[in-house]
Amino acid sequence: MKTKVLALAALTTALAGPALADKLDDIISSGTLRCAVVLDFPPMGSRDANNTPVGFDVDYCNDLAAALGVTAEIVETPFPERIPALMSGRVDVGVASTSDTLERAKTVGMSVPYFAFEMAVTSNDKAGITSFEGMKGKTVGATAGTFEAIALEKQVKEWGEGEFRPYQTQADVFLALSQGQIDATVSTSTVAQANVKTGNFPGISVVGKAPFDTDYVALFTNREEYGLINYLNLFVNQQVRTGRYAELYEKWVGGDLPDLTVSGVYR
Amino acid sequence: MFDTAMTANDLLFLLKGAGMTLAVTGVSVAAGTLMGVIFGVIRVQIGPWWAAPLTFLLDIFRSVPLLIQLVLGNAFQSIAKLGWAPFTTSCVILSLYTAAYCTEIVRGAIDSVPPTTRRAARSLGMTWAQDMRFIVAPLATRIALPSWIGLTLGVMKDSSLVLWLGLIELLRASQVLVTRLQEPLFILSICGLIYFLLSFPIARLGGYLEKRWSPND
Amino acid sequence: MFNYTFHWNQALKALPQMLDGALVTLKIALLSMAIGLAFALLLTLFRLSGSRILSGFARTWIEIARNTPALFQIYMAHFGLGSFGIHLSPFTALLAGIAFNNAGYLAENFRGALKAIPDTQTRAGRSLGMSAIQAFRLIVLPQMLRVAFLPITNQMVWAILMTSLGVTVGMNTDLAGVTQELNARSFRTFEFFAIAAVIYYAIAKVVTLAARLIAWRMFRY
Numbered sequence: 001m002k003t004k005v006l007a008l009a010a011l012t013t014a015l016a017g018p019a020l021a022d023k024l025d026d027i028i029s030s031g032t033l034r035c036a037v038v039l040d041f042p043p044m045g046s047r048d049a050n051n052t053p054v055g056f057d058v059d060y061c062n063d064l065a066a067a068l069g070v071t072a073e074i075v076e077t078p079f080p081e082r083i084p085a086l087m088s089g090r091v092d093v094g095v096a097s098t099s100d101t102l103e104r105a106k107t108v109g110m111s112v113p114y115f116a117f118e119m120a121v122t123s124n125d126k127a128g129i130t131s132f133e134g135m136k137g138k139t140v141g142a143t144a145g146t147f148e149a150i151a152l153e154k155q156v157k158e159w160g161e162g163e164f165r166p167y168q169t170q171a172d173v174f175l176a177l178s179q180g181q182i183d184a185t186v187s188t189s190t191v192a193q194a195n196v197k198t199g200n201f202p203g204i205s206v207v208g209k210a211p212f213d214t215d216y217v218a219l220f221t222n223r224e225e226y227g228l229i230n231y232l233n234l235f236v237n238q239q240v241r242t243g244r245y246a247e248l249y250e251k252w253v254g255g256d257l258p259d260l261t262v263s264g265v266y267r
Numbered sequence: 268m269f270d271t272a273m274t275a276n277d278l279l280f281l282l283k284g285a286g287m288t289l290a291v292t293g294v295s296v297a298a299g300t301l302m303g304v305i306f307g308v309i310r311v312q313i314g315p316w317w318a319a320p321l322t323f324l325l326d327i328f329r330s331v332p333l334l335i336q337l338v339l340g341n342a343f344q345s346i347a348k349l350g351w352a353p354f355t356t357s358c359v360i361l362s363l364y365t366a367a368y369c370t371e372i373v374r375g376a377i378d379s380v381p382p383t384t385r386r387a388a389r390s391l392g393m394t395w396a397q398d399m400r401f402i403v404a405p406l407a408t409r410i411a412l413p414s415w416i417g418l419t420l421g422v423m424k425d426s427s428l429v430l431w432l433g434l435i436e437l438l439r440a441s442q443v444l445v446t447r448l449q450e451p452l453f454i455l456s457i458c459g460l461i462y463f464l465l466s467f468p469i470a471r472l473g474g475y476l477e478k479r480w481s482p483n484d
Numbered sequence: 485m486f487n488y489t490f491h492w493n494q495a496l497k498a499l500p501q502m503l504d505g506a507l508v509t510l511k512i513a514l515l516s517m518a519i520g521l522a523f524a525l526l527l528t529l530f531r532l533s534g535s536r537i538l539s540g541f542a543r544t545w546i547e548i549a550r551n552t553p554a555l556f557q558i559y560m561a562h563f564g565l566g567s568f569g570i571h572l573s574p575f576t577a578l579l580a581g582i583a584f585n586n587a588g589y590l591a592e593n594f595r596g597a598l599k600a601i602p603d604t605q606t607r608a609g610r611s612l613g614m615s616a617i618q619a620f621r622l623i624v625l626p627q628m629l630r631v632a633f634l635p636i637t638n639q640m641v642w643a644i645l646m647t648s649l650g651v652t653v654g655m656n657t658d659l660a661g662v663t664q665e666l667n668a669r670s671f672r673t674f675e676f677f678a679i680a681a682v683i684y685y686a687i688a689k690v691v692t693l694a695a696r697l698i699a700w701r702m703f704r705y
Contacts, residue, residue: 040446047443051280080338080664081353081433083671087488088345090352106491107671141654145668165574165654166665171446172563176654178449179566200449330641330688331681332648334660338667339681342674346488424553428649438556445563452567455560459552466551 023225027092033070035061036077036091040171043194043252044097044115056252060114061095063244064219067235078169079143083108086222093221093232097188099147100218109223111232113216114239116258117188119148121210122174122196125203127183132210138183141165141173147215148186178204186210190253216260236260272448278457284440285461291354291436292423295361299422300415302362303369308399310370311377328367334428336360341432357429365422372414376407409480416473420466437461488674495675498666502676505662506683512650512658513643513691516579520586520639527591528598529620542591549588554646557581562653575657578650582643589639590632597631598624630703637695641688648684659683 027033037057039045045055053074065072075091082098085091086108097117100110123129127138136159142149144166156164165182167173170191176182178201185192192206219232239245240260249257306325310318328336340360344351351359380403388402389395430439441458445451530542549557558581561572572580601624609619629636648660655661663680667673 040443047447049447050276051443076433076435078431078433080431080668080673081341084341084345084673085433086345087342087348089348089350090345101669103670144651144656144665150669163573164656166656166661167654168652168664169442169446171442172652172654175445175449175451175563176566179451179563179571180569181562181566181571200447327681327685330645330685332645332660332684334648334651335663335677335681335684338673339677342677346674420551424551424556427553427555438553438559450567451563455556455564459548459556459560462552462556463548467547470551 022227023092023222024227024231027070027228028068031070032073033061033065033068033093034073034075034091035064036082036085036094036096037061037074038079038082038096039076040078040169041097041191042198043190056115056248057095057097059248059251060239061093063239063248064093064095064232064235067238068231079145080168086220093219093228095219097217098220099215101147104220105223107223108220109225109229110218110220111229112236113218113260114236114245115217116260117147117190117215117217118258119151119186119210119212119215120189120192120206121184121186121208122177122192122204122206123184124177124180124182125205126180129184129207131208132186134207135162135184137161139163139165139181140184140186141167141176141182142185142187143170143173144168148188148210148212151212152186152210174201174204178202186212188215194253214258216262271450271453273444273450273454277444277448280444281437281440281454281457281461284435284437285465287434287436287440288423288426289465291357291361291426291429291434292419294358295365295426296419296422298358298362299365300369302366304373306366306370307373307377310374325367325370328364329371333360333364333425334431336364337428337431353429353432353434357426357432357434361422361426361429364425365418368418368421369415372411372418373407375414376411377403379410380406413473413477413480416469416476420470420473423466424462490675491672492675494670495666495672495679498662498676499679501666502659502662502679502683505657505659506687508657509644509647509659509684510687512575512579512582512647513640516582516586516643516647517640519579519583520590520643521636523583523587524590524594527587528594531591531595532598532620545584546588546591549585550592554581554585555649555652557585558646558649558653574650574653574655577653578647578655578658581649582646585646586639586643589642590636593632593635593639594628596635597628600631601627633695633699633703637692637699640691640695644684644687644691 021029037045037053039047039053043055045053045057048054053076058074061074062072075085077085077091077096082094082096086094097115098104100113104110121129121132121135129135129138139162140152140156141164142152149166153164156162167176170187173185173187174195177185189206189209195201196204196206219236221228221232246257306321310321315322337357337360341353341356344356385398385402388398393401426436427438430436435443437458441454444454448454527542527545530538533539558578561581561584562574562577565572605623606619609623610616614622647658650658651661651664656665659680663676666676
């Protein structure tokens, strides 16, 4: 009888033990913060000449780790691999320019927006497109599943002519654009400018803004980790408050700092 | 064409990718072959009816695109909180994929050993294990080896799909360089050449063995 | 153990869309097979032609098709040719890539099958007054196709599986493309890909059964 009770007690502690420590505790006690970052998405994430990760998201992850008092580990994830990496516990947090759609929030927990993208139209000079409306009837493309891809595909269907092609990576989109496989793309303006500026893609230029809503992107972690999500929310707030957000923006993007709040509503 | 911004450092990056391709292939082929031999022997031994569930299970790996298998396997391991690194997931899926094909090869090879030969061996007082070891194994290996080499090469080429999970193997390494250097044709040609150099000699060996060991040639 | 709730009902809502994708997949596979068979015959004839240039061309094609990944071939068809200014749509690039691959493998199968047909038969045909082409068409070809039928069926299944690689070149209408798009929107990877796997399995089985039926009708004597 006594052994049974003891065994039961042992079992209870074994079960209850991990349940008490949430992910925030786990990160702090393990001493490393593992961030999912997409590395073919300059200036948010890319590789330098030594093929080591750099970018806004990389710095943001390092800041978060510093705030938690741990070391950061950048885990490169292609766009489609971000969520499986989180679900399997291979990463703790996604700092991966992830649009905070309601559809996705059914699966993962999103923080408040940490960055906002304006959408811009980039076109191949040979296509003669000078505005968003000019894309009507042309072949256009974007990175599959992103905010702008979904909006652009809808727009192409509304126009009723032309063709939409989703590519799996942002790099492939610009490669296809500079080769003339597609006539134009809609991407976040920061990405468009960064890509045009590199000079890697001759014959393309940013021709104007796309009239889509601002694309707010959030940090994400497991849906049930409220403790961590709270921490992330405060962290995003502090980044703006301390001016670090403006500093990083100036370093990687430059220009007008996008506002992270929506007027007329909380959060 | 040779006016390129590619540096020795970048070539090294490609070769590291090729190393990853070889590592994934090596682990998967080794594990897959082991499983394939076991499953193959089981299938022959217990007959088609009892082996039906096993046959069905292995058939799935041959009828669903590897890309889908990898994504699904990865999603499963994440749901089950196994916490596998992409390398582990890739190897597990590729091993099962290899095992599915290898089982067919092993089964075919064992079936090709004439039953009379095996009966003769048993009549000489050999145990089942002895029969398997001294009669079936040498004869079946000869039949199986060329197809097995073909399978190994197939797995090496199919391993390019693990880039989907974020492993930087040969093809993914080339894509990274294409992104940075914008010389798709040149870099992809080098990538193709490396694949070719890895697999062509082995393919030739397979062809040679096939020629040498075919009974009727 | 599973800290994850499956949303099957939401995923199943997309089933009609996925089945439409499956039709596109089947269409590409069948087309690529038809083109692949035609080119494989051509390559086989090139090899038999005795011309060094033609047989060299055939051998190069076959070796490249067999010794590099299909994913590489498709990627090359889209982005590699793109740098020459040759623009193939994702559909065409995928079709070209798979057909190229099919032709290489099938030509190699035909070579094996040819070995099973004794030279003496062709010679007998020729001495009966047939031209070289007639002898090939009427005597060698039917037997070759018969021997190669099983490998052709296998290649067909391969072609179906290879269509899934189209997502890498911007294909969004085939089964894998549709599935990936649904997945990117909702992050419900497991549900959508599990349904896709079942559909692929069903297609592969139907094709195999159909091939067996054809073989039974055609080769029963």
